[in-house]
Amino acid sequence: MTTVAVPHVPARLGRFVLRMFRPHVYVTYGLLWVLALEGSAVAASGTAWRPSAATWVRVVTVVLALLFLRMLDEQKDLAHDRVHHPDRPLVTGAITATELRGAMAAITVVVTVLNGARSAVDALLILAVLGYGLFLAVLERVSPAVRERPLLGLAATYPVQLLLGGYVYGSLVATGTVTADWRGPALLALCACVLLHFEFARKTAWEAPPGARFYSTALGPRRAAVVTAGLAAGAVGCQVLVFAPQGPLGLLPCLAVILPVQGFRRFLAAGSGGWPLPTAIGFVVATYLALVLRAVLLP
Structure with a gap:
């Protein structure tokens, strides 16, 4: 001891x-x-x-x-x-x-x-x-x-x-x-999708290192990549559900989805290595920062 x-x-x-x-x-x-x-x-x-x-x-x-x-x-x-x-x-x-x-x-x-x-x-x-x-x-x-x-x-x-x-x-x-109303669970689901996108991205690769507990090992690289991208899409869907009534400006944070789209395309095209983590990190930061700015500037 x-x-x-x-x-x-x-x-x-x-x-x-x-x-x-x-x-x-x-x-x-x-x-x-x-x-x-x-x-x-x-x-x-x-x-x-x-x-x-x-x-x-x-x-x-x-x-x-x-x-x-x-x-x-x-x-x-x-x-x-x-x-x-x-x-x-x-x-x-x-x-x-x-x-x-x-x-x-x-x-x-x-x-x-x-x-x-x-x-x-x-x-x-x-x-x-x-x-x-x-x-x-x-x-x-x-x-x-x-x-x-x-x-x-x-x-x-x-x-x-x-x-x-x-x-x-x-x-x-x-x-x-x-x-408290239905928007509370929707916002919690939005945050869940944002974090889970990053969680899956960091554990999705074509080849898992020895001893690593990757989701791509359980699902296969392509399926894990689809889930990773799908979680980003889920975050966008939650934003549309909650903020669409505020008009187009209310949906500007959805533009952050460009990053996981790029990550998905680059991962599949590479055929080796892992999900490009800068796109996943960028999605978390861009989405949350845009949500903060929207809350300050709108309504």
Whole structure:
């Protein structure tokens, strides 16, 4: 067992975060996700939207929840990483499971206090997210199928992202910012399609590396590519459903679909390698950024 002096723990956690939870990726994603979902929910109701203090609480909460889940994943994947990723921090001892669990406990306290100060509903919603993450850790430990089969694993793990989106939308409803209606599920489906497009893109390739749990291994490269492109189309369909009544300007964010179309064509034409990830990353950023701008400028 590795013993670490308490004064060294913050620096070790900081190095872990910088390597395994790159702020320019995860913080940017969490920020855009919350702003896009909140802004779209408010704008869809016909109300002008501007970020508020509550918005930034939601942003901080989502980013910290993503960090909690990343720390949990590091522990869940330890056996796999010992074989296939021996340079990971938990494998090398750069961080310990005890340190990660301590940080997770601190995150739980922080998000509970932040949200409980505003609404008991908000606190319960974010605790449901963290609780589901812990449930998944147990499920993967007792179920080799969930751990080893990528599609089954995705079916089990993705609801945690839906719960996180549900936290943002539920918080808006609980505070009276929006009224719950059919547009809420449609916007959550939109965000799900955007993230799942990227998730499938990063695990779709003509040849999977040894030990990789790719969706293209289970579905075949062409079918996985069709699903990847179809998820981007689903995101566009959700936008049309919610924002078509606002006219052509309301549908401008749909133009981001050009990126997955290019990715699909390039992947099939190449016949080797993986899905061109810049197009998938660009689709996430362009869609969310355009949703934020639309919420600010319209109606």
